[in-house]
């Protein structure tokens with residue numbers, strides 16, 4: 001195991017009665033891209049600010065490559081932060097904006113010139129060096145901000161909603177670029193986002209936050225397929241969360257679904273909810289034990305699929321994804337039977 005680049009242990013930060021961070025323990029590996037995902041007020045920005053040094057925790061430790069960070073003032077930390085607003089200097093050219101931090105460090109002129117040129121080329125900003133920020137597009141401004149952060153070769157880059165100001169098309173393209181740049185720079189990235197698709201698409205691991213705590217830290221596929229808690233399942237969107245009572249043999253009896261959901265392995269004691277992804281639900285005659293009867297209430301065409309809202313006999317609504325390749329979806333009003341594999345029934349902690 002390589003030692004972690006960033007290591008937080010029991011980090012707590014309170015504001016009056018609110019614990020913005022409540023005992024956060026987290027390791028980030030060198031060269032890792034970690035996304036911090038959570039709703040508004042969950043503590044994401046506070047976590048970045050503690051690592052950057054703008055905020056002091058009430059308790060806990062923060063280490064970078066094994067050395068304590070908390071005693072180091074923000075400008076001395078080998079950590080850089082890129083804010084959502086980008087905070088470019090409006091009166092300075094692109095080149096001067098990028099060079100600013102190196103000048104402040106008192107680097108020799110020749111070194112500054114070569115490092116700025118390197119950053120300009122990495123971020124594909126050639127030809128824009130003498131422009132001022134107001135004469136750039138949103139995506140270009142974002143790349144200048146990134147160049148300015150990376151030119152100092154931080155061991156860790158903190159990014160607060162780096163794609164937040166871009167429109168949907170540009171967001172996707174810039175997201176791919178961001179990941180390529182992260183790999184090329186070798187820096188560890190910790191990116192705050194409240195966009196689950198972005199976190200899943202870009203990060204090596206996703207850390208899901210809720211009320212100051214990390215509820216699950218895992219690779220994207222794992223948080224998506226095996227959400228640990230009800231909060232993660234609901235926050236990552238789209239999963240059906242079905243509640244009920246655990247039976248003696250470890251299945252879930254759900255009055256709302258009017259059926260018993262039987263997982264591949266018995267549900268742990270105390271589990272009273274399971275997740276079932278819409279794309280795992282099949283329409284048609286029952287296969288095995290997991291099946292329920294329902295009626296299509298509504299349908300939304302999504303291009304590659306149609307999302308059906310199916311009202312089950314017990315009153316619960318199940319979201320079911322019907323793939324285009326399976327032909328025409330059943331219309332609203334259709335009575336049908338749905339079924340799913342035991343492996344798709346995911347136990348959720350409270």
Ligand SMILES: Nc1ncnc2c1ncn2[C@@H]1O[C@H](COP(=O)(O)OP(=O)(O)OP(=O)(O)O)[C@@H](O)[C@H]1O
Pocket residue numbers: 015018019020038039040041042043044045046047194
């Ligand atoms: N300086 C402060 N004074 C008082 N309360 C604060 C302060 N900074 C943050 N908080 C509170 O701490 C909690 C966490 O805030 P934080 O900004 O870290 O959340 P966030 O996850 O980044 O939210 P958002 O996505 O809305 O930016 C919130 O309840 C917030 O109101």
